[in-house]
Amino acid sequence: MKFSLDIKRSEQLANICGSLDKNLENIANNLNVTISNKGADFNIKGNNAAEAVSVLQDLLLISEKKTIDFSDIDLSIKSLNSPNGDAPSITIKTSRKHIHIRSGNQQKYVNAILENDAVFAVGPAGTGKTYLAVARAVEALENSNVKRIVLVRPAVEAGEKLGFLPGDLSEKVDPYLRPIYDALYEFIGFERVNKLIEKHVIEVAPLAFMRGRTLNESYIILDEAQNTTIPQMKMFLTRMGFGSKMVITGDITQIDLPNPSQSGLTDAIKILKNIDHISFCNFDAHDVVRHQLVKKIVSAYDKAK
Numbered sequence: 001m002k003f004s005l006d007i008k009r010s011e012q013l014a015n016i017c018g019s020l021d022k023n024l025e026n027i028a029n030n031l032n033v034t035i036s037n038k039g040a041d042f043n044i045k046g047n048n049a050a051e052a053v054s055v056l057q058d059l060l061l062i063s064e065k066k067t068i069d070f071s072d073i074d075l076s077i078k079s080l081n082s083p084n085g086d087a088p089s090i091t092i093k094t095s096r097k098h099i100h101i102r103s104g105n106q107q108k109y110v111n112a113i114l115e116n117d118a119v120f121a122v123g124p125a126g127t128g129k130t131y132l133a134v135a136r137a138v139e140a141l142e143n144s145n146v147k148r149i150v151l152v153r154p155a156v157e158a159g160e161k162l163g164f165l166p167g168d169l170s171e172k173v174d175p176y177l178r179p180i181y182d183a184l185y186e187f188i189g190f191e192r193v194n195k196l197i198e199k200h201v202i203e204v205a206p207l208a209f210m211r212g213r214t215l216n217e218s219y220i221i222l223d224e225a226q227n228t229t230i231p232q233m234k235m236f237l238t239r240m241g242f243g244s245k246m247v248i249t250g251d252i253t254q255i256d257l258p259n260p261s262q263s264g265l266t267d268a269i270k271i272l273k274n275i276d277h278i279s280f281c282n283f284d285a286h287d288v289v290r291h292q293l294v295k296k297i298v299s300a301y302d303k304a305k
Contacts, residue, residue, distance in 0.1 A: 001049040005060050007040040015063040016056065026073050027055055051077075066098060075103055078286070092135045094187040095142055099135050103128075105287050110136060112279035118237070118246040120225075120269065123283025124298045129249035130223050134183040136247070137219040141201070146243070147217040148200065151180045152236065154207040154227045177204050180223060207232055216241035225250035225265040227257055233264025253301070 007013050017024050017037070024035045033046030044052045058076040059068055066072075090107050092099040101107055106128055112119045113136045121129040137149045181204065184193045196202040207228060222228070222236055225248045240246055250265045257263060272278050285298040 001044045001053065003042055003044075003053055005040045005042065005056060007060075008064075012060070012063045013040055015068050016059045018068065023059070023068060023070075023073060026070060027052055027077070030073075030077050031055070062100060065100075072100070075101070078103055092132070092139050094135060094138045096189055097135075097187055099132070101132070103287055105281065105283050106132060109281040109283075112281055113245065113247060116279040117240070117244075117277045118248070119279045119281060120265075120272075121247065121249045121281045121283065122252060122265070122269070124251055124253065124285060124288065126294050126298070127283035127287040129283065130179060130221070131183050133221045133223075133247040133249060134180065135187055137221060138184070138187040140219050140245075146219045146245070148219070149202045150215055150218050150220045151177070151184075151202070151204045152207050152210060152220065152222045153177055153180065153224050154232065177206075180204055180221075207236060210236055210239050213239055214241045215239050215244055217243040218245075220244060220246045222246070222248045223250075225268075226252050226255045226263050228264035229257065229262055230264045230267045233268050236264075237268070 005013070005016070018026070024037070027033075028035045031046065031048040031052050033044050033048050033052050035052060036043045042053075042056065046052070055073065055076045059072065062068055062072050062076075090101045090110055092101070092110060101110060109119070109121055109129075110132055113133065119133075121133065123129060134151070137146075137151075140146045141149055181193070184202065184204075188196070193202065197204065207222070218241070220239065225233070227250075228236065236248075237246070248265070248268070252263065252266055255263050255266075269280065273280065285302060288294055288298055
């Protein structure tokens with residue numbers, strides 16, 4: 001199949017093809033086709049040639065707004081077979097980055113965050129649970145819909161305890177919160193994040209620091225919620241004040257508590273499932289937006305259960 005892309009600038013073509021044509025190679029490998037091009041004129045061979053054309057046309061639109069990465073290609077390919085495939089992508093806009101969302105479950109998730117006071121996002125690593133929650137939080141802060149962002153994690157990882165780690169409290173806690181910091185830096189920038197933390201507009205804290213507080217006009221995210229105990233989860237959920245939103249994310253297959261049956265996340269899912277203004281969003285291996293091998297690993301573990 002031969003076709004041409006309506007390229008407006010040479011930089012667009014380079015953006016679509018990727019460095020050393022890595023983007024074209026990615027599309028070809030995923031759709032089992034061969035792709036060759038001379039400038040904006042493409043020749044695609046294989047049973048899925050029409051799908052490859054659709055992906056390239058999708059990337060043409062994305063190339064007008066941002067630098068294309070593998071996640072854009074991945075979501076575009078997924079949308080081919082998704083019930084929402086013909087639906088326009090949802091865009092989360094922050095000062096440094098616009099995130100275009102095509103995955104059906106991710107669209108439901110980011111919409112649920114807008115429409116509900118509390119949202120539980122449950123699923124494997126790499127599905128965008130924390131990343132998209134932080135993006136929505138930054139968007140809300142920049143639009144003055146909330147006055148601050150509070151990002152929380154339980155300090156329980158792989159059986160370790162804070163008391164056995166070297167350093168002061170900050171040095172002990174920071175490694176557990178690093179994924180949240182990384183997302184903030186991507187959306188706001190390193191210097192601005194640090195300034196907002198100094199001003200207490202952004203607070204990143206371990207779960208234990210939430211006890212006894214009421215958080216008004218805040219965007220509150222609890223990450224790795226599978227590692228909360230039942231009392232901790234109840235304590236956290238009752239911190240919500242007026243004008244606030246909560247997003248609780250976790251993976252119930254990765255519980256590091258001594259007694260996994262006491263996970264606050266699994267308990268909350270059972271207890272709160274019929275309460276209005278609380279939404280539950282579930283992700284699986286098909287929603288993973290990471291290296292292709294990560295999806296295969298998640299699927300392999302799911303099948304081995």
